[in-house]
Amino acid sequence: MSGLCGWIGNGASAADNRGLIEAMASPMGRFDASPVQTLQGRSSAVAVAAAGASAQLYQNGALTVALWGQAWLVDARMAQQAAEQGIGKTLADAWRRSPQLACASLSGAFVLAIIDEAAGEAMLAIDRMGTLPLSYQLAGEALVFGSSADTIARHPLTPARIDPQGIYNYVYFHMVPSPGTVHANQQRLLPGEYLLYRQGRIETHQYWRMRFEEHGNKSxxxxxxxxxxxxxxxxxxxxxxxxxxxxxxxxxxxxxxxxxxxxxxxxxxxxxxxxxxxxxxxxxxxxxxxxxxxxxxxxxxxxxxxxVVAAIPKIAGVFDxxxxxxxxxxxxxxxxxxxxxxxxxxxxxxxxxxxxxGNERYSKQHVFARYERVPGLLRKAVLEPAVFNFPAGEHFKLVRKARSYIEQASVPMPARLETYNLLGRYGPSQVFTDEFLAGADAGTPLASLSHTYGKSEAGSLINRxxxxxxxxxxxxxxxxxxxxxxxxxxxxxxxxxxxxxxxxxxxxxxxxxxxxxxxxxxxxxxxxxxxxxxxxxxKQKHGFGLPFGVWLQHHKPLQQLATDSLTDLKARKIVRGEFIDQLVGQHLSEHAGYHGTMVWVLMMLEQWYKQREA
CATH class of the missing domain: 3.40.50.620 (HUPs)
Structure with a gap:
């Protein structure tokens, strides 16, 4: 796979470091055979794997610049300098003036690393939308980084170790949200974020964030x-x-x-x-x-x-x-x-x-937000008592709908978005073993959502x-x-x-x-x-949704792969064996589309483990 990796703060010689950076970079050509370029110093090294202009490397004495992606300079004067002297030197000059300037000067999808060995400093950054990833780990005074966790794991100071919280977050979100990762002590940069390293210490900053202008006056x-x-x-x-x-x-x-x-x-x-x-x-x-x-x-x-059967191991293997x-x-x-x-x-x-x-939940939450505009006294003293104390209300469709609406509308944002979360519906204690839950915080996913939501400066619900x-x-x-x-x-x-x-x-x-x-x-x-x-x-929104749950009902090889994967997952003591048995034995036959999602999520978890262990 294409990518970028490297480190600063560790090493004895450029010759030794070259062997290590080549070993770190070896996974990056696994799928597309991209050429790998490396640069190394006495205490640092960097590698970029990509074709053509998607890989840029520059070194001048102790200063190294590595850029991966489809990026260009937005400032006309900087773009002219890059045309004459190269984008690496242009970014190096910008870095000397201001780290934030170096990041903000770039447009497009990119990962950037600038290392100054003489000063013991470095900067890492990714693009504004977070199109391309970059993970990092501080080990003593060394900063090790890579667009793939597979590269970081090949550095002797940062062997891979699974973080139970990362696994929990995966089952909750069906992915591991940044800045967390599935590896202990490893983090990812957020969209529009840069990291500064100085003599073994790191700090992160935003060089860009979304800012809404909510009172436009154009026709x-x-x-x-x-x-x-x-x-x-x-x-x-x-x-x-x-x-x-x-x-x-x-x-x-x-x-x-x-x-x-x-x-x-x-x-x-x-x-x-x-x-x-x-x-x-x-x-x-x-x-x-x-x-x-x-x-x-x-x-x-x-x-x-x-x-689908043929692709599942490949899909699990390409993700780190x-x-x-x-x-x-x-x-x-x-x-x-x-x-x-x-x-x-x-x-x-x-x-x-x-x-x-464009997402349906935006209009749904707009409807729920209307309830928040009803005066609190009217809600608590009149509406809610009338709806929840209505005699035999459970037998009347309109009353049931009103109760459901009030219950959901009363949940604060952004937790209201997770009302139908699959893990929440099953219950964490029903899904995970006690041993696993002892190492994870069930409140972290919602807390992370609230943290991100709370940082927004937008004045409207839709923009938040x-x-x-x-x-x-x-x-x-x-x-x-x-x-x-x-x-x-x-x-x-x-x-x-x-x-x-x-x-x-x-x-x-x-x-x-x-x-x-x-x-x-x-x-x-x-x-x-x-x-x-x-x-x-x-038309109604749809997309490339996969009918996995439907096919799982009658396609024997798919059934076998799913069953074998979930059976093997039991041995990892993450998910309760009885939950897996109930999921594939009862739940799936009751509602294949709904419960098939959890089968997929757990199957891909086990397949990911298998690919890492292969």
């Missing part, structure tokens, strides 16, 4: 024109001289990117879709509608249960932490199809929901939720899903919606332009009403 025609210009510019910049294609699920985001790619390239875009032979899961017809509308060169593949988003499987097959077609970089539509207000989702849903979940699925297929991925100009534009929209009453994506859809097919504008 709708002005905004529409600006939006379309930014959209074209973002797609054009993402092409970057590559052979490009686009995921096309048939939703508004992927259709918009595919149509814009046709527009800016002046030729039919190559588009790729995944379908499923399962009722309620297949969206191929919408992808075909979008393809016909824009005239794309469309390619489609129907994922089968056998495909447990990852339970089942959509990684269709994403992988889609990317694999594009790679076989000669595409070297594929566009994802990720980010549209989190920038423009969007800011939370930019971190939890996008950076921690959807971006790793797509990036790793594409990496496994040997393909680069770009996200035009996450272009800095596009993010800044979305921040200037009013809350009502994102969520108009309960209308999701109001501005986005209005701006594209004469561009997208009406069927796409009005």
């Amino acid at each position: 709708l025609p002005e905004l529409k024109e600006e939006f379309r210009d930014v959209l074209r510019s973002s797609v054009r910049a993402a092409i970057g001289g590559q052979q490009v294609g686009a995921f096309l699920s048939g939703g508004t985001d992927s259709s918009t990117i595919a149509g814009t790619l046709c527009e800016v390239s002046g030729a039919p875009a190559k588009t790729y879709s995944i379908g499923f032979e399962a009722e309620g899961y297949d969206e191929m017809e919408y992808a075909r509608i979008a393809s016909r509308h824009f005239g794309t060169e469309h390619h489609a593949y129907y994922v089968t249960p056998d495909d 932490q447990p990852f339970g988003n089942a959509s990684a499987v269709p994403g992988y097959y889609c990317a694999k199809m594009a790679q076989a077609d000669g595409v070297t970089r594929i566009f994802g539509g990720d980010g549209g929901d989190e920038l423009f207000g 939720m969007l800011e939370l989702d930019l971190k939890i849903t996008l950076a921690d979940n959807d971006l790793p899903k797509v990036v790793k699925a594409c990496e496994l297929a040997g393909l680069e991925v770009a996200f035009p919606f996450l272009n800095d100009q596009m993010v800044a534009f979305s921040a200037r929209l009013t809350p009502q332009q994102k969520l108009n009453g309960t209308q999701l994506r109001w501005f986005f859809k209005e701006a594209l009403r004469d561009f997208l097919p009406n069927e796409i504008i009005t």
